[in-house]
Amino acid sequence: MSVAEPRRIVLFRHAKADWPQVADHERPLADRGRKDAAVAGRRLADTGIPFDLALCSTATRTRETWKLAVQEFPQRPKTVYEERIYEATPGELIALLNEMPDDVQNVVLIGHNPGIQGLAEIIPGRAEGDARDRMGRRGFPAAAFAVFSLDGSWKALEPGTATLLDYWAPTE
Template identity: 30%
Template sequence: MANLYLLRHAKSDWANIGLSDHDRPLNDRGVKDAARMGRAFARLGVAPDLVICSTAMRARETLERVMAAGGFDWPVQYEPALYMAGMQNIVDIVRRDAGGCKRALLVGHNPGFHNTAIELIRTGDPDLIHALDYKYPTGTFTDIEFDEPRLANIELSTGTLKQFLKPKDQTNA
């Protein structure tokens, strides 16, 4: 079994209108939510073989805070093409860069992550699928499992939704 983990960046700061979209940092809520998700990952045993992160400041900062809060030292690759990537580009990045992995975490953006999760999933808990269909908020984590030994051969509509976690629901993290 192979697992693809998707983590949308936490809430970003819009206070400085002079910054480019790529350079926006996290706001206070985003900082807290990223740490909350890192503690949740530690509790759940999330252990990617590789992390592929967008080069956008808010994605990089989310990953840094997740790793610090969870005490992780994961191998990280920064991928410019993940910034604002669409579903097909995201799947291509997974196959190309994480194809040899059993578990990979991508840190990036909507609408690409939401669309990718929807298109990859075939089955799973109906309540989780309904929640995923409805909305993919900032800081949200999805775990999609495939009947493949590695991520190189993942296909659309073949995954099982195992987790759909939002920061606001991680009250004990």
């Protein structure tokens, strides 16, 4: 892959989780979360982005979200379950994405708030259409995702360097 081609980054928040008496890391999806994860997967597939890699938090709710969403894809990307995504700050998520090899063109990162929303707010220097307004109005609810492009290598990702291309969130 050439670094001259824009890279795509999708930040995808896990779907609605249940609140059983288990540790936070082990919380499963709620019934609504399972439905929303599949719908989000269809919407992600509709973007037509050929994902090379999925980086997914090791938390139960993110793994379940990804398992349901990826079933909607025409081709399953390589998936890496990454402990560093759980409870990560926006800066820690940027550092993780900076580690991506240049042969990875398109990444979906499945994680948690507040890190995902914080990252979605700081990396775009520009936005297409009304994506920024829609994201600003809705925030980053469960099962929402935002699509960004990045010119250059993964090491170039920092606040203000990406373009927000699209934003989607399920209806309440």
